[in-house]
Amino acid sequence: MDGEDLVPCSECDLETYTxxxxxxxxxxxxxxxxxxxxxxxxxxxxxxxxNLHQAMFNVASKLPLTDKSIAIRLDRAYQIIxxxxxxxxxxxxxxxxxxxxxxxxxxxxxxxxLVTKKECNCPDYETARAGLCKHRLAVLILEEMKNVD
Numbered sequence: 001m002d003g004e005d006l007v008p009c010s011e012c013d014l015e016t017y018t019x020x021x022x023x024x025x026x027x028x029x030x031x032x033x034x035x036x037x038x039x040x041x042x043x044x045x046x047x048x049x050x051n052l053h054q055a056m057f058n059v060a061s062k063l064p065l066t067d068k069s070i071a072i073r074l075d076r077a078y079q080i081i082x083x084x085x086x087x088x089x090x091x092x093x094x095x096x097x098x099x100x101x102x103x104x105x106x107x108x109x110x111x112x113x114l115v116t117k118k119e120c121n122c123p124d125y126e127t128a129r130a131g132l133c134k135h136r137l138a139v140l141i142l143e144e145m146k147n148v149d
Contacts, residue, residue, distance in 0.1 A: 051145055052082065055144035055145040056141050058144050058148070059140045059141050059144050060074060067129060069129060070129060070132055074134075077136075078141065080134060080135075081138055081141060085100065085101050085102070086098055086100055086101055087099050087101050095114065096116075096139050098112070098135050098138065098139075099112040099113065115139045116136075117136070117140055118131075118136075120135045120136045
């Protein structure tokens, strides 16, 4: 399943292009409604993508995905990691510098964010529920990937 597939969830009937989290073995879980029901579709994940998806699932299982804003930010966090377009530098101690690759050459670092599991200096951090901006969610997924076998 790629980012352009539209698949309806059996619980909420929403069609989302990235609303399903891949689980090992080609099973997918709806992230739009937080449904724990499994939707089986063909999956062609590579081993590293399976770790990413498992980490995403582990993080998602701790979040109130019925809040659409969190589900959307979680999807964006996943895209930051999966699709690229961002430079993500692990500077140690669970701290990352995340910046859009297209703005990496800006000398003022205006689109560069210092992110930990607990905070981020992006503008969205202040308004996002519990400070769960896409950058923090990406860091939570990256940190969780370290724990996935």
